[in-house]
Amino acid sequence: MKRIIATVLSAIVGLFGYTIVDTAIDSRVSELENRVEYLESVVEEYHKTTAKPAVSTTKKVFTTTKKPAATTTAASTEICVIADGTCGKTTTWKLYSDGLLVISGEGRMDACTAESDVPIAWDNYRSMIRRVTIESGITYIGFAAFSNCDNLESIKIPDTVTEIGSFAFKLCKKIKSIEIPASVEKIGAYAFSGCTVLEHIIIPDSVKEIDSFAFEGCANLGSITFGTNIKEIPDGAFSACGLNDVYYKGTQEQWNEIIVGENNVILDYATIHYNYSVK
16 A cells, blocks of 8 residues: 555656655655555444354254143042031031032931021022932931922932921922832922922832822823822822823722822823832
């Protein structure tokens, strides 16, 4: 660069015929050199700030850390008590999260009485009840104890129960069958009224009394088995039922001695099977 500048100045001097002292030329050259160096430094700095990074030819290596497999915890299947209380002087109840209602204790299970305005103990949970287990020791199933339990499908009655109270299972529309133990002596009024999917019922020999309308409105009740201790079928006990077959353990003469109340016309059209023996 310095050489180029000196050559240019010499050419200018020769062209115009000026006589320039050497020291003057050197001073001018030095000044120009300083400017050139300054410009070069500016240019160099500019390139540093705008230059793209050099492309690396080194292959990058990526590492993946494997996370532990996500664990899906299924909804808890643990069964727990969601409500409990008393249903008599010596009886208690527990309702479990799977819909099982357990009645425990000794003596009468009085969920409420016909004269009482107090709601049944588990009144607020009726729709949740799917199964009922009455444990041994209970002697009486209370008035309207399980009436209107729309989702009740099965019930276990122990052989300590002697009486099924009035309205006990009224309008339990999902019970298809129920086993009445041989300890039961009385079935109250409307006890199974409106159990529309009940298909068959066996009334054991121990039962001596059936109250009015006990099975009224059991539209799908196609057959029933009677023991020989029944002396009377009260008014409407089987009204609006679909009875086709009656299985009676006694003779035809014994059957004819039974007093049949009004509104049991279905018995006139059902086939009576005498001397029936439960297998």
